[in-house]
Structure formats: C-alpha cells, structure tokens
Amino acid sequence: MQHQQKGHVRVGDLRRVKVTLPQAASILHVDVGQIRKAIDRQEITATYAFVGNRKIRVLDGVDLLYLRLGRSLKVGIRRPLYKRLKGAPEQETLDKPFTIVPAEAGRGLVDNAVVQVSGEAAETLRGISAAQEAAGLIDDAGNIAGTRVEAHRVAALISGGMSADEVLEDYPNLGRLQIDAAVGYAAANPKQGRPYPGRTVKSVLRGGSGGLAAAFALSRDGEEGFGEGAG
Structure with missing residues (x-):
C-alpha cells in the first residue's frame, strides 16, 4: 500500500x-x-x-x-x-x-x-497488511500455497501443543511464516466437521507417548502415516 x-x-x-x-x-x-x-x-x-x-x-x-x-x-x-x-x-x-x-x-x-x-x-494499516500477506500464503483450497499441506492440519498441531520447531521437523518443506499463516487462516476460517489430530505420528514416536499403538491410532484418526513432510 x-x-x-x-x-x-x-x-x-x-x-x-x-x-x-x-x-x-x-x-x-x-x-x-x-x-x-x-x-x-x-x-x-x-x-x-x-x-x-x-x-x-x-x-x-x-x-x-x-x-x-x-x-x-x-x-x-x-x-x-x-x-x-x-x-x-x-x-x-x-x-x-x-x-x-x-x-x-x-x-x-x-x-x-x-x-x-x-x-x-x-499501526492499524501495518497490522492489516501483515494479515493480508499471511492470507496470500494460503491457496483457494485451504492448502499452504505451493504444497499439499492443509492449513487446518498445521494449525491443529500448534493448538495441540507442538512447537513451531517440532512442526518444521515433520514438515521440512514449510517455513515459519507459512506456519503463522496457517494458524491465522484457521482462526479466520474455522474448520467444519471432524478436527485434525493435535500431534503427528512422528512426534508421538519421538516422545514415546504410547509408542506404536498410539501412533497407529493417531494415523487412523486422520494422519497420512510417516510421510507428513511430503509436499
């Protein structure tokens, strides 16, 4: 502007x-x-x-x-x-x-x-510009632009307790601005229907929280298995 x-x-x-x-x-x-x-x-x-x-x-x-x-x-x-x-x-x-x-x-x-x-x-105009730039990182299908990663999926991980660093470890094709944009998009466009899990399969295995049984249950609850980082 x-x-x-x-x-x-x-x-x-x-x-x-x-x-x-x-x-x-x-x-x-x-x-x-x-x-x-x-x-x-x-x-x-x-x-x-x-x-x-x-x-x-x-x-x-x-x-x-x-x-x-x-x-x-x-x-x-x-x-x-x-x-x-x-x-x-x-x-x-x-x-x-x-x-x-x-x-x-x-x-x-x-x-x-x-x-x-x-x-x-x-300050108001700067805030609006930042919000618009973040919105531009999400495509019309609700995916992070240039990837097949759904914004709501990433936002669910952050709200579920994963840090940005943990998300980046499991989604190495993303950056911090994209994570922030996903969180903002999800807040502005609440997901309808069943929510996404709050952890990735990899993070469950890394943390030892229930081992393979918990990871398998999580994968059946909406995760795509061990290829979350694929874009």
Missing part, C-alpha cells in the same frame, strides 16, 4: 481495506467475541462480502482504527470519534490530532478530548 505525503496514512487507505471479524480480532489482539459485541451494540457497523459462496461480515480499516483508539477513551467520546472517522474525506491525512466534542454520557458531559490518531493509524 502506498501512502501520500511522506507516508502519512489517509482515510481512504484505511477505508479501502477489508478484514474478516477473526482477522480483526487477531490484528487487535482481542477475542473475536469482543468484535461481535461491538457490532451488536451498534458501536461499529459491519458490511458484507462474499468469500466463495459464503456471505460474511467484514470491517474496514477505519473500524479497526476506531476500535484501537476507543480502548482508552471515555464512553461519551467514542461515538463522536467514530462519526468523525467515518465521515472524513478520502484524502484527509491522519497526521494531526482530532479534537472530539463529547456526546451526552450518563448523567452529564465529559470534557472535550484531543485524540492522537497518527501512530495508531499507521
């Missing part, structure tokens, strides 16, 4: 990018339930986009910037800030602080707030 005026973020830069709710939660380091609650409370307004045949809710970068800023603001300031950000012209740069006149909150008014947006806007 290229920004005008010495790298300053424009409102249009944020408005053009879209992320899913799980992606938004990952970028903001919060639980996705908090994002959904903000929508249900009409604190932010989601739009809809089609991913394949599914219609899903998405947020733009302005929504994420508001959620990032709103954590430290009083309730009476948040709504006017959101309105200010949503109504700003596309070409407006976010390098200057906003003076926000509060709305009525509870029994009275809170003071005007000066909200610094420049650093948070740049």
Whole structure:
C-alpha cells in the first residue's frame, strides 16, 4: 500500500481495506467475541462480502482504527470519534490530532478530548497488511500455497501443543511464516466437521507417548502415516 505525503496514512487507505471479524480480532489482539459485541451494540457497523459462496461480515480499516483508539477513551467520546472517522474525506491525512466534542454520557458531559490518531493509524494499516500477506500464503483450497499441506492440519498441531520447531521437523518443506499463516487462516476460517489430530505420528514416536499403538491410532484418526513432510 502506498501512502501520500511522506507516508502519512489517509482515510481512504484505511477505508479501502477489508478484514474478516477473526482477522480483526487477531490484528487487535482481542477475542473475536469482543468484535461481535461491538457490532451488536451498534458501536461499529459491519458490511458484507462474499468469500466463495459464503456471505460474511467484514470491517474496514477505519473500524479497526476506531476500535484501537476507543480502548482508552471515555464512553461519551467514542461515538463522536467514530462519526468523525467515518465521515472524513478520502484524502484527509491522519497526521494531526482530532479534537472530539463529547456526546451526552450518563448523567452529564465529559470534557472535550484531543485524540492522537497518527501512530495508531499507521499501526492499524501495518497490522492489516501483515494479515493480508499471511492470507496470500494460503491457496483457494485451504492448502499452504505451493504444497499439499492443509492449513487446518498445521494449525491443529500448534493448538495441540507442538512447537513451531517440532512442526518444521515433520514438515521440512514449510517455513515459519507459512506456519503463522496457517494458524491465522484457521482462526479466520474455522474448520467444519471432524478436527485434525493435535500431534503427528512422528512426534508421538519421538516422545514415546504410547509408542506404536498410539501412533497407529493417531494415523487412523486422520494422519497420512510417516510421510507428513511430503509436499
């Protein structure tokens, strides 16, 4: 993404990018339930986009910037800030602080707030860019691009307790960025149906956890035997 005026973020830069709710939660380091609650409370307004045949809710970068800023603001300031950000012209740069006149909150008014947006806007855009780059490492079939390894399979291993180093030992054709991308993809696109095992056959044998019987049971539970590293 290229920004005008010495790298300053424009409102249009944020408005053009879209992320899913799980992606938004990952970028903001919060639980996705908090994002959904903000929508249900009409604190932010989601739009809809089609991913394949599914219609899903998405947020733009302005929504994420508001959620990032709103954590430290009083309730009476948040709504006017959101309105200010949503109504700003596309070409407006976010390098200057906003003076926000509060709305009525509870029994009275809170003071005007000066909200610094420049650093948070740049950080929001960087987070979105990182999430989009990670998404590009996964193909349309849900496999790690350039391999036949399913993203959900790798993510299940990480959530099952295997370290990235252990996964790389069993899948030497992968890299750390691909593992991170798989975990992010799985979080944004929950797997339907039976989950993948949380360990590989090789890791069970290495750890001595139940020996061949456990490894055989694991292989029948969805692993492809001793060729997990094949791409």
